[in-house]
């Protein structure tokens with residue numbers, strides 16, 4: 001059964017796929033996976049290499065490439081879930097690549113319903129590096145992960161045992177937000193400030209300032225880059241302006 005699914009997933013154009021029995025998925029901060037799908041038994045995890053867009057100094061080009069990948073992954077996730085239901089007689093639920101995500105003052109670090117990095121590790125697709133990204137043995141850290149939950153009982157693939165991070169510290173030094181200074185944790189607030197400068201924090205800052213200012217200044221505030229860019233973010237969704245930890249890592253970059 002795993003071979004049949006693997007073949008289908010790779011035929012979709014994804015770069016790699018692995019399987020994790022739910023008992024091997026260990027993400028202490030995330031909700032128990034059965035709360036999402038009580039009958040879930042395994043996770044089909046796939047990954048896709050991001051291309052050169054992440055190297056562009058132009059944030060529009062970088063983010064547009066990411067949006068292309070996200071659109072592709074969204075339809076691939078649907079096809080895999082459909083394949084599992086139609087061709088394997090299973091039930092299947094796909095996991096968001098990034099969002100929808102519960103963003104709430106009650107979830108200040110935006111812990112997702114399923115941690116795709118921990119799922120990837122459990123499915124033998126890689127290991128954590130100093131940047132807290134999961135490094136794929138062939139493709140490096142520049143991969144996005146996707147997953148489908150299923151009630152098919154599938155055994156876990158072998159874990160990657162090799163240490164792939166060379167501890168060169170380039171990611172730590174390159175991070176413009178100093179968000180990686182403490183080993184084993186990404187400082188959420190610091191990372192967000194630089195990587196999503198027109199995200200929720202900016203919107204809150206904008207409206208708090210608005211509430212406190214004169215009618216003339218309020219009019220002026222509408223004709224600022226901050227307002228225009230947050231307007232754009234409101235229909236694009238999360239927009240990343242930083243890929244430094246991702247593209248500075250020297251590990252595994254040569255495999256296209």
Ligand code: B12
Pocket residue numbers: 027028029030096097098099101109110111112113114115116117128129130131132133134135141142143144145146184185186187188191192195240241242243245246
């Ligand atoms: C919320 C979120 C963020 C938040 C918070 C990150 C965070 N601390 O978790 C912010 C906005 C800061 C963020 C930033 C980025 N993100 Co993000 N993000 C997510 C999301 C949606 C949820 C993550 C989550 O639930 N975290 C909370 C819990 C699970 O994390 P945790 O248990 O506390 O584990 C943390 C540490 O303990 C440590 N850790 C845990 N176990 C171990 C073990 C070892 C040995 C080590 C060293 C570390 C370690 O790693 C985690 C990082 O803080 C996931 C998608 C998903 N559903 O998984 C994408 C995801 C993690 N993001 C991703 C990416 C690419 C990015 C960015 C590069 C931004 C960009 N331009 O795309 C940066 C990288 C920041 C970094 N170096 O950590 C990819 C990572 C791919 C990969 N190769 O690993 C994911 C998986 C999206 C995807 N579909 O592929 N992200």
